[in-house]
Amino acid sequence: MPLTLHAHPFSAYCQKALVALYENATPFAFRHVDFGKEADAAALAALWPFRKFPVLEDGATVVPEATIIIEHLDRHHPGPVRFLPDDADAALEARLIDRVVDNYLMTPMQKVVLDAIRPPEARDAFGVDQARAVIGTAYAWLDTRLAGREWAAGDAFSLADCGAAPGLLYADWAHPIPLRLATLRAYRTRLLARPSYARALDEARPYRHLFPLGDPGRD
Known part of the structure; x- marks a missing residue:
């Protein structure tokens, strides 16, 4: 089936x-x-x-x-790409970065984006500022953590990269990655070029009008 x-x-x-x-x-x-x-x-x-x-x-x-x-x-349904390494410590690293991306990039990014569709009188400027601060902390942590790595948890594409691709795409739209974080910016570029994510990104293009902060006209 x-x-x-x-x-x-x-x-x-x-x-x-x-x-x-x-x-x-x-x-x-x-x-x-x-x-x-x-x-x-x-x-x-x-x-x-x-x-x-x-x-x-x-x-x-x-x-x-x-x-x-x-x-x-x-x-x-395993295939050539294994999303969790066999080595237990390497698997923990992939899971850690996956959690950081979900909790400290995706969640605050959604706060920033969803606040934009609220009625003006219901918006939460303080909450949005807090969310942006969390995103900034996540950017800095990831930039340091990714030093010397091709992919999030090492040399092999993993679970962590599956989430980081859309996570960094939309987070950068909502709160741009600072130019000084060259490692993170280069990693984001590699993710966007990965054929699996390039395909998903192309399939999403017809819906870009749904992004409340406006289509950034790039990526």
């Missing part, structure tokens, strides 16, 4: 799962979720009551959350 990914092309977390699928040319069906359609929202809620995508169906098994989807693929 084929895999089915319930997702939207413009979502950073959905792109994270798509990168893993594209890396190994894993066959799957894409189920486009449009929250503006009641039937789509209801179908997703039936799979995952939190109504968050991506969600992967693997036969009778429902796998939510992008990180868990990638680990599921690595275990049950």
Whole structure:
């Protein structure tokens, strides 16, 4: 039975799962979720009551959350690219960077972006400033951590890179990476050129009008 990914092309977390699928040319069906359609929202809620995508169906098994989807693929549908190293310490490093990207880039980036669609009287300037500060801290930490590495956790593309590709794309749109962080900027460039992410990025282009801060006209 084929895999089915319930997702939207413009979502950073959905792109994270798509990168893993594209890396190994894993066959799957894409189920486009449009929250503006009641039937789509209801179908997703039936799979995952939190109504968050991506969600992967693997036969009778429902796998939510992008990180868990990638680990599921690595275990049950392995390919040439392994997303978690066999070495336990190297696997911890990949998971650490994955958590930093999700918690300290993706989450505050969403705070900045979603605040822009609030009514002016409901906006949270203080919260947005705090979110930007967290992003800045994450940028500096990653710039130091990535020194001497081609990919996030070392020489091999991993789970950490699957999330860092969309994470750094959208974070840089919302809060530009400072020019002084040359290591991080070069890493972001490598991610954008990776064929798996280049494909996901191209598929997202028709939805760029959805970005509340405006299409930056690059990447």
